[in-house]
Amino acid sequence: MTTTQDGITEGPATEGTATEWETVVGLEVHCELATATKLFCGCRNAFGDEPNTNVCPVCLGLPGSLPVLNRQAVELAMRLGEALGCTVRPSLFHRKNYFYPDMPKDYQISQYDQPINVDGFLELPDGSRVGIERAHLEEDTGKSTHVGGGGRIHEADHSLVDYNRSGVPLVEIVSRPDLRSGEQARAYVNELRAVLLATGASDARMEEGSMRVDANVSVRPAGSSTLGTRCEVKNLNSTRSLGRAIEYEARRQIDLLTAGERVVQQTRHWDEADGRTHVLRSKEEAFDYRYFPEPDLVPLAPDDAWRHAVRQSLPALPADRRRRLAAATGVAPGDVAVVVERGLDELVLAALDAGGEAQRLLVHAEHDLAGEPADALDPAALAALTRMEVAGQLTATQAKAVLAELVASGGDPAEIARAKGFEAMADDALAAAVDEVITANPDAWERYQGGDAKVTGFFVGQVMKATRGRADGKVVTRLLRERAGA
């Protein structure tokens, strides 16, 4: 496969050999910054207000108005940059010129060749690192609603524009082409969202459009180090759409190349309804934005003191929290991703400090505390509960019931267990119950002793019945094994 100078990838010259293909994805994520006001004027930055109520001469592009940069927008961009391990550097604003009714100045103020944040990375739960090329500041456009033609832009009868969003501060986060599947792209977006939330940079809501994702997708023969011709896929409104669109687009390109055709560089639109991408415009039609330095703004050059203060004020980031919890519980960081995502890592760590059992704590945090208001849960009570489980005083099912009670009304797990009739079953009582069941079922016992593992379940079931569910299945299994061996 060769790439010609105009960026067109030729199909493989040899036929008959099945080529293994690798998907290569880079993402461009636009996020609205969580400021009170817009990037260059004092209009409110708010979602869902009445149309055209948060506007002024600056964000309407009226003649004679001048932009003044929002300090908090800069601070939030710096927080994100530091959290992504970027170099936070002196930067400039440029005008990106094009005509579109939702951009009343006929140019967008953006950062071009000197962005504020460069060369960072994002660490995913599986430990892989995705390079961040840049994370720069720019202003959002107004919001167009296309009327007629079923809302499709190119079939619309006319468009209605609300300028409340015009001038809202954005960061555009550009990844390196380090992603290899739709699944990994989803993991990247989820992790980026967690970092945006942790730093307070953005509320990162894809459904409200405060986080918008475009994907650059190409394919190449596995093992190749050159990049294939890419297509940019737009209109990805959820991480689910993102994953599906990437898988579809990669398949489409592989099919083209396998058939001896070529991939043409294009911008494509994901259609959630038919599950395909459709061409929006080709490279030949792509805009020439005629960037030039914004004469109305002076350079931005955060000094060391400001950068240092931003670094000092950053909270623990998801990757650090995963590492900390993983080290404390003795598992891999990827295995505690859900617990950290739910914000239950502090609770688990506190319960560990209170003498809790790591494995049981992780199981409860991942499976039994989903969506529960666990803030009020006493770490010491949770720790005591897990000790009771490990000591065989509570079965897993009983522990879950006690935990639910702890979450709902607090209290002492031992007392709750007693009140629910989950009194500890003494080992000798359980042993007696096991022996009774064995005596009552000599045929089955003979099969068990002969190595027929299928009857294990039968014995456990019979013991459960005899003890009215108070027995711990694991202990019963152990007792059976001991008796068969004796």
Add this chain to the structure above:
Amino acid sequence: MGAMGGRISRDDVAYVAGLARLELTDDELELFTGQLAAVLDHAADVEALDTEGVVPTAHPLPLANVLRDDVVRPGLDRDEVLKAAPAVEEQRFRVPPVLGELP
């Protein structure tokens, strides 16, 4: 017009006019090609200077970090704003469908 020395071609001017959504007649193209070439020739005088070691100027003012606090200030009254719209529908600016860039 010999002075332009191929600094800018008629095609360049037509291309830039297209980007700016300007429709030029043949006569205008001819005229503006000459005028733009003269502007570029003038700017090219700078090339005669030795700028080795001179840092590019981003802005004529010796300033950086001109920032404002993130405090909401009242904007314009909506009725007044919408008076400037070519047409209004649902409190929004009603404009023609977007043309000239999408198939």
